[in-house]
C-alpha cells in the first residue's frame with residue numbers, strides 16, 4: 001500500500017486554534033456496502049495516512065468502525081489524539097437529554113472517550129427509517145423551529161462542557177436558519193457540514209460560514225455518483241462527466257473524482273470522500289499533497305457551478321410542504 005505521511009497533508013485551523021486535516025474519509029456506504037467492508041476501508045485508510053473520519057449513528061456501522069479504532073490504538077498504529085473523529089446525532093434523538101444518550105451510544109460503539117466533533121445531522125427531528133423510499137413521509141414531521149433547535153443545541157453545548165466532544169457542529173443548514181439560531185448559541189459551531197461539489201458550490205452559504213470563522217466540511221465531494229436511487233432525479237448533473245472537469249482531469253492524468261477533491265481542498269472546504277477501494281482512497285488523500293490546480297483551472301471549475309443539489313432531503317418533508325425546495329429556504333426566509 002502507498003503510505004502518505006500525515007504531516008504532508010495540509011491542515012485547517014478551527015476558530016479555537018485546533019488543527020484538522022484538509023481531507024477526511026466518509027463512512028456512509030449508501031446502502032451498497034456492509035459495515036465490515038466499510039470498517040475494513042477505515043482500517044486501510046488509517047494505514048495509508050488518513051487522520052479524519054466522518055461517522056454517524058445512522059450509518060449503522062459505528063460498532064464495526066470502533067473495533068478498527070481500538071485495534072489501531074492497541075497496536076500503536078496511531079494515537080487517539082492523532083485522529084479527528086466526527087459523529088452525528090440522528091433526527092429521532094433531538095429531545096431533551098436524548099443528545100447525551102445518542103452520544104453515549106456512539107462513544108460506546110466507537111470505543112472512544114470523546115469525539116472531536118459531534119454534529120446535529122439535520123436541523124429538525126423529522127425521522128424516517130434508514131433506507132426508506134423517497135416518497136415516504138412521517139406524519140409527525142414539522143418545519144424547522146428555531147426554539148426546538150436551540151433546545152437541542154443546549155444539549156450539544158453541554159456535551160462540550162462535559163468533555164465528551166471537543167467541538168460541535170451543524171449540518172444541512174441554510175443562511176436563514178443560521179441567522180435564526182447563531183445569536184442564541186453560547187458555543188458557536190466550529191464546523192458546518194454541507195453538500196459541496198463543483199456543480200453545487202453554495203457560494204453564499206460557504207462565504208457566510210467562512211466570514212464567521214466556521215469551517216465548512218463538504219459532503220458528496222465527488223457528486224456522490226453511486227448514491228441511492230431515492231436520492232436521484234432526472235435533472236441531476238454528474239460532476240465527473242462535466243466536459244471542463246474531464247478536460248482538466250486529462251491534463252493532470254487523474255480520474256475526474258480527484259479533480260473534484262483538489263478543487264475542494266484548494267477552495268478551502270474539507271471534503272470527506274467515500275470509497276472502500278484502496279486505489280481510490282489512496283489517490284484521494286495523495287492528491288492533496290501534490291500537483292495543485294492552477295489559478296486558471298480553479299477559475300474554470302468555479303464557473304461550472306450548476307446549483308445542482310443532489311441530497312434534497314424529501315423524506316424529511318412535513319404535511320403541507322410543497323416539495324423538497326421547502327427544506328432549503330430558497331426565498332431567503334425560513335419556510336413554514
Ligand SMILES: NC(=O)c1ccc[n+]([C@@H]2O[C@H](COP(=O)([O-])OP(=O)(O)OC[C@H]3O[C@@H](n4cnc5c(N)ncnc54)[C@H](OP(=O)(O)O)[C@@H]3O)[C@@H](O)[C@H]2O)c1
Nearest residue numbers: 026027028054171219220221222223224257273274275280
Ligand atoms: N451530513 C450529511 O447529511 C451527509 C450527507 C451525505 C453524505 N455525508 C458524508 O459524506 C461522505 C461522502 O459522500 P458520498 O459517499 O455520498 O459521496 P462522494 O464521496 O461524493 O462519492 C462517493 C463515490 O465516489 C466514487 N469515488 C470515490 N473516490 C473515487 C476515485 N478516486 N475515483 C473514482 N471514483 C471515486 C466511489 O464510487 P465507487 O464506489 O463506485 O467506486 C464512491 O462510492 C459520506 O460517506 C458521509 O460520510 C454526509
